[in-house]
């Protein structure tokens with residue numbers, strides 16, 4: 001069994017297609033940690049592609065805002081503009097799908113998935129000290145989370161020590177493996193497909209093989225200028241388009 005773990009796709013069709021192509025024939029089931037839409041230029045195409053994958057899925061904050069569940073008043077102006085634009089673009093059917101996405105945590109076979117953190121779907125887990133309580137209180141030794149757009153995560157050793165999972169992906173390398181250790185608890189972030197913010201502009205995802213107790217982090221290049229041109233043509237904020245080049 002192998003799970004393809006996707007998160008924070010953000011209406012970026014080129015990045016999603018590149019990731020699915022790279023992962024082709026390697027996975028049995030798709031998991032999505034939310035933020036299917038928001039920021040990018042292809043909300044309908046991405047929603048339809050995700051729906052066709054029949055993923056185990058939880059909603060993200062941009063899904064909620066774009067579906068009108070929340071009013072995006074806590075978003076920065078560019079993000080709010082994109083959420084309102086996305087709301088207008090979505091077909092009735094795709095809007096209904098995004099609106100129907102469940103909140104996390106969602107339990108799968110021996111692990112859990114969330115958007116932000118196990119305790120709160122909208123919380124950001126950036127620092128080890130923020131992850132400590134979540135790691136201790138999580139219902140399973142393994143939880144996948146997204147929201148920060150940082151590939152990596154955190155682990156809690158049996159000694160009580162929390163560590164940041166540092167993904168060692170030298171430029172030009174596509175993947176890096178993390179093998180789970182006994183009696184250790186993990187919060188794993190596959191990174192963002194559609195708007196990475198960890199300094200590597202390539203689309204990020206992960207594969208999880210329960211039998212091997214291993215996660216493989218992946219990065220894959222995609223046609224960033226094509227996405228930027230579509231964003232410009234759609235009148236989406238330039239800041240959202242420019243950041244794709246830098247992965248920030």
Ligand code: ZN
Pocket residue numbers: 008010035060062147148149
């Ligand atoms: Zn996001």
